[in-house]
Amino acid sequence: MKKASSSLSELGLGEDISRAFFRPIQQVAPPSPSKRRTKISVVGAGNVGMAIAQTILTQDLADVLALVDAKPDMLRGEMLDLQHAAAFLPRTKILASTDYAVTAGSDLCIITAGARQIAGESRLALLQRNLAIFRDIVVPLARNSPDALLLVVSNPVDVLTYITWKLSGFPPNRVIGSGTNLDSSRFRFLLADHLEVNAQDVQAYMVGEHGDSSVALWSSISVGGVPVLSSLDKHQIAYEEEVLERIRKAVVESAYEVIRLKGYTSWAIGYSVSNLARSLLRDQHRIHPVSLFAKGFYGIPDDREVFLSLPARLGRGGVLSVANVHLTEEESIRLRRSADTLWEMQQQLGI
Structure with a gap:
């Protein structure tokens, strides 16, 4: 299946084309160091993760929204679907990757991924599976965004928030579960x-x-x-x-x-x-x-x-x-x- 291009540069349009539309200001000062862009990352592009992403976009809560999921095709499809709504939304840069490097510098990382309970499976067995999954999620999130807040949504949320705190090494006030x-x-x-x-x-x-x-x-x-x-x-x-x-x-x-x-x-x-x-x-x-x-x-x-x-x-x-x-x-x-x-x-x- 042919991959859809998500930018004009991929279609062969040069980066310098902006000169045809905009005249640069001379001696422009750099941006104020006190102003910064807000970045939110959402891990998990399932129904919950995308509902969160969509609501964040419509409420204009982030300048940059990064999506991470293990399924590359579905993830790219969700990213393109959101990007195509750009004319109807506040200006937010939307990124997506299976690589957690895309989350670097996040202010808030929201975790929605996790294993679902299998029929007949004990709660402890489910937690052990989620522990293995969270090792692959939390460690790279903490490494790429050491100053971020971590917000856990996946269930069972209380124990998974505890696991996130343990794996991240963050102070407990910066690890939160959506809870009740x-x-x-x-x-x-x-x-x-x-x-x-x-x-x-x-x-x-x-x-x-x-x-x-x-x-x-x-x-x-x-x-x-x-x-x-x-x-x-x-x-x-x-x-x-x-x-x-x-x-x-x-x-x-x-x-x-x-x-x-x-x-x-x-x-x-x-x-x-x-x-x-x-x-x-x-x-x-x-x-x-x-x-x-x-x-x-x-x-x-x-x-x-x-x-x-x-x-x-x-x-x-x-x-x-x-x-x-x-x-x-x-x-x-x-x-x-x-x-x-x-x-x-x-x-x-x-x-």
């Missing part, structure tokens, strides 16, 4: 839809391990600044713990419903990750529930080097601080239980 940022968005949508308000006016966090054991922080949920549970109590509106737990499970199962219906999730995680990228690279200091180095927080013992989701203030330096959200005793117990489960699993990895 999307879970919390689903939670907010469900509440907002029922109350007929904008989801941006709902403050609600899911924390802990991403997935079935995530913890809904009911004690801190507010709508328009009004605490939900205390408001129900004040108006003598009865509710039961079982009802709250059913709502939490509905949030978790909403992802499975999307997968059942269309085979995978993509658009919501694309927006979630671009939302995190904006907070990080534009130093917005916004609070997001992301998977972070959690030992010592909320009663998690200092001997538990685990990554799990907690509400954190994010900026150009990565995780800047962890919010002191009030947790009930039951919420604290569930959070520590998640930490214990993750720690036991990590101990079997041998890294």
Whole structure:
């Protein structure tokens, strides 16, 4: 199959043709050293990786976007498809290669690649396969972009974020997992839809391990600044713990419903990750529930080097601080239980 050319120089048009269109300015000064280009790299050009890339482009978050994947033909096809939309997008240089050298000098590296679970395969076996894959991803990323932030999206995200931290040698504040940022968005949508308000006016966090054991922080949920549970109590509106737990499970199962219906999730995680990228690279200091180095927080013992989701203030330096959200005793117990489960699993990895 004949390879399509992606530049006019490959088609024989000389580089000096620009002189026919533009007259150079004499004695032009060099660019200011204080101004720099923002570069984001996305590893994995599957449904999730491309949804993230597309959202980053439409939200004008990067000057350079680099894509990496092990499948060269598909990767080049995705790059060309995005490049052909240049007339409809902010000016972003789009690169793609199977060689991690293309990621050099990145400000943010987003990892979406990883192995999927095979029928009958244990979770530990899946993690061992992902560990082998991540050795080939994280080490070259860290080597080519030693000052970057690393954002892990691949599942199981908490353990893979821990693996990324170990393999990269980066300080833990610069290694982040997407965690429960999307879970919390689903939670907010469900509440907002029922109350007929904008989801941006709902403050609600899911924390802990991403997935079935995530913890809904009911004690801190507010709508328009009004605490939900205390408001129900004040108006003598009865509710039961079982009802709250059913709502939490509905949030978790909403992802499975999307997968059942269309085979995978993509658009919501694309927006979630671009939302995190904006907070990080534009130093917005916004609070997001992301998977972070959690030992010592909320009663998690200092001997538990685990990554799990907690509400954190994010900026150009990565995780800047962890919010002191009030947790009930039951919420604290569930959070520590998640930490214990993750720690036991990590101990079997041998890294």
